[in-house]
Amino acid sequence: MRKLALNDEILLKIEKPARYIGGEYNSVMKAPENVDIRFAMCFPDVYEIGMSHLGIQILYDMFNRREDVWCERVYSPWVDLDKVMREEHIPLFALESQDPVKEFDFLGITIQYEMCYTNILQILDLSGIPLHAKDRTEDDPIVIGGGPCTYNPEPIAEFFDMFYIGEGETVYDQLLDIYKENKKNGGSRWDYLAKAAEVEGIYVPAFYDVTYKEDGTIDSFVPNHPNAKEKIKKQLVMDMSEAVYPENPVVPFIRATQDRVVLEIQRGCIRGCRFCQAGMLYRPTREKDVEVLKQYAYKMLKSTGHEEISLSSLSSSDYSQLKELVNFLIDEFKGKGINISLPSLRIDAFSLDVMERVQDIKKSSVTFAPEAGSQRMRNVINKGLTEEDILGGAGQAFDGGWNKVKLYFMLGLPTETEEDMKEIAVLADKIARRYYEIPKDQRNGKCQITASSSFFIPKPFTPFQWAPMYENTEYIARAAIVKHAFQDQLNRKSLKYNWHDAEVTVLEGILARGDRKVGKLIEEVYCLGAIYDSWSDQFDNDKWMQAFENTGIDIGFYNLRERYEDEVFPWDFIDIGVTKKFLRKEWDKAMKGEVTPNCRMQCSGCGAARWGGGVCVEGKN
Template sequence: MKKLALPEDILLRVEKPGRYIGNEFNTVLKNPEEVEIRFAMCFPDIYEIGMSHLGIQILYDMFNQREDVYCERVYSPWTDLDRLMRQNNIPLFALESQDPIKDFDFLGITIQYEMCYTNILQVLELSGIPLLSSERNEDDPIVIGGGPCTYNPEPLADFFDLFYIGEGETSYFELLDAYKENKAVNGTRKDFLEKAANIPGIYAPLFYDVEYNPDGTIRSRSKNNPAVPETIIKQVVLEMDDTYYPEKPIVPHIKVTQDRAVLEVQRGCIRGCRFCQAGMVYRPVRERSLEFLRERAKTLIENTGHDEISLISLSTSDYPYLGELVNFLIEELGSNGVNISLPSLRIDSFSLDVMSKVQDVKKTSLTFAPEAGTQRLRDVINKGLTEEDILNGSALAFEGGWDRVKLYFMLGLPTETEEDIKGIADICNAIANKFYGIPKEQRSNRLQITASTSFFVPKPFTPFQWSKMLPLKEYMDRARTVNHAIKGSHNKKSIKYNWHDADVTILEGLFARGDRRVGKAILAAYKKGCIFDAWTENFSFRKWMEACEETGVDIDFYTVRGMETTEILPWDFINTGVTKNFLLREYNNAMNAMVTPNCREKCEGCGAAAFGGGVCHENKS
């Protein structure tokens, strides 16, 4: 029987023991004594969310194809087990071997969301790894971070030895080989970090210093080691069919957030939404071939037993072979009861036709994101969606049988006015009018529109990275304005409005735009008990405010202050391929409400097309 790190009496006292026992279907099991590198792959949230992340499944499969490497998984223990582990001095362990994380060579942490930052410290502390990289010794694992939040790694710089910038399939094996070489010659931890810093895409904060001006802006950023590069270049997979993709992904014991097979159809996005970090940093667009996806879809279902497959990308509607792929999946898998999930579709006749083939419209909602309430503001953010598109698409959906619609908007966007805010109610009302304009005998009796607003956060490497945020009260005032306008609309009984408190948004902005000084506040908040900040029941804005005040971190400096286009930004040392000149040009276009065509319509020279020697699909000759 497999050994377990948790005694039976502990397992019986936690909410979901299945989170911690491992041994799921398709798990990779190796003898730790027969490998040279042990790598613990961590998602700093609960098992159900971490097991839904494709990136970890890809790297887990990729690493374990090497005979000299054993990659295992670890997730953040929920608060019940966190408490029991501390009380009973139980170290955090990997699911596969149940061995302590402290015994591994690497702890790799994917950083998907800013509000998981304190969970990173939880993982380190429960593992017995010093929180500060400067305090780690030769026996501690190398702590490396990856994922979208590393496009500004500076708030976490004190806690990580290395960051991997970009897509993990390109440089990780070179990093692991360098580690083996360093061990073979009895090199020190610092020797390895210096070697790692010279591998493309690897950033070692240890070797860089930052100085600040009296006003708090960055004066300079310099190397303290001449052997490391000035700029870190994002890593990109150029050939999407000639890379790693798991054929036997792990199937969890318990229900997880995305309990289905996942088929990534492409990376990147042809749309140029000016608020969207993913749309900028994952350029250029790279598609998987229809042949690859057909074969992999069959293999995934055969090897997992899942009864649903999801086609994912930033904008699945823009995958050029979507119709052919869906038809194939219906013919090949539909007879076996396999459902097809299609997130990230645009509201147009093609997408609605595709959805109608694979969804029971009586059971599903139509989801799309106008983002802004007026056409002027949609042009500012370059949404590429007109009011005519929205209303015509809604009418087609209602004629097709849909009667539930989810709409997503943002409040606090640059240049937003009261007219834009109230326009959210107007567009909801206009969509409802389309429904009730259809003869009764051709539609269902009741329409349900659910409108949700989030609050704008300016992210690095977007045209809005220089924009300012709003004070907390102003965000909530704008949400109340929307609520009041919806309650006063003609179709108010058909419209439900949801909004969230803006305090989390303020912290997201602090972490997204922060520099190394913000790390002090993260550490202080963790010591006050802040973990699982993404979970409403655990979040304490008061503790975060106290932590910032005690450490001298001025939140307003990073949020409500607009950054000058001439100042040094904390993330300027990273090259994502999209040039700063392009971002600035798009920022100016936004201020003039000028629309930029998408990549298929016209190449605007963002820089990504030739990045890494590749070309955008749209520009191939």
């Protein structure tokens, strides 16, 4: 019988002990002596968040299909168990075997958002693995990072042996085979890293040197090892229909954030919003065949017992076979007690018809993401959405019986004026007016328009990567302008406005566009006790401000200045397909308020076509 790493006394004292015991339905058990490689797959956040991550489910399934590999899962211990583990000197362990992570060959960490960086150090620290890659020995696992944040890995570069840039289904098998061969031949850790550096998409930070100019910007970023490539090319799965996908995903013991069957219908996005990193990183658009998705729906519902199916995509409405898929799911499963969840839909007649078939419309709301209140700003960000589109969609929703609308905006966008800010409230009021134009006897009670604004963060590989940010006091002042504008509207009793945390925004901006020098800030704030920074009840801005003071890192250098046109960025060594020249061209068009058509309307020559054998999914270069 499997022995748990935590005794009953500890399990009874901590919140949600089911996070740590493993043994869930569809989890994979193997005998350690029968495998050549043990891989600990980590999501550096609490269990419920990590169990909802599709990427880990895909890689977990893919690795465990190999007889010579046993992949297990690791999540960040919540603060209660973190305290106990430190006091009792209990090493961090994997869920399946309950064995210490330090005994594994690999520790793979999925890096989904910047505010989990201190949790990465928590994982290493609790595992007994040296924080700095240069201090690790032959007895330590190879620490490899993957996920969206690896498209600028420099702030956390010193904590990783290597990074996998791109989608994990492509060269992992090659990496594992090289590891086996190196181990068989008695090769060292360094020998393995040298061989891995020759694999497309693999970045070994130790094999590169960075020098800086007097102004603090990067002067050079060059390989110092013969196997290291000058450019790291992202890895993409081009045939989504044939790509590995988990038919038997692990079913959590406790309710996860996304507790449902997830059907990934496509990757990439045809839209071209200038603030959106994912829309640039995952080009070109690649669809999964509808017949394949139908089969996965059957198999995954049967293997998990879930009662909901969700479609996963950056923009579900752009999936060319959406109507056939949705109608199939509704006709096949709705009558069997299976709920259908359809995120990322544009609000049009078809979407509303579908929503009416799958939701209780008296309890639900429809969601729009105009991102900006004025048409001028929507053109600047290339949103591709007019006021007519928004009011027309809201009107159709109201006519169909909905009376609740959620609106998502951003504040602090490039070129934003006070008038643009106030237009957020004006647009919300226009939507409310559209509702009250319906005859009173045909309305579904009072309407509620809830508008939320996040604060804009320039991300690498977007046209806005050159843009400056603001101090947190300025963000709060902008939110106050919007709030007061809401109070001036005719239908203010039907309007509600809230905004995100400005202090976290400032930190995200630094971590998103930071260089290697930012690593000492992350380590310092971790040493001051910071973990779970993405959780509002755990986040402590004072610790971060103390870390800035202790390390001498200048917030203004990273956030408050506009980058110059030919500045060397920390992420310039990565080739995502979309060219820097194209991104700069989009920045210039943004400054003029010019709109770029979406990929289906017209190919704009972004460069992503190279990943499709010279032909982009939506057009030709």
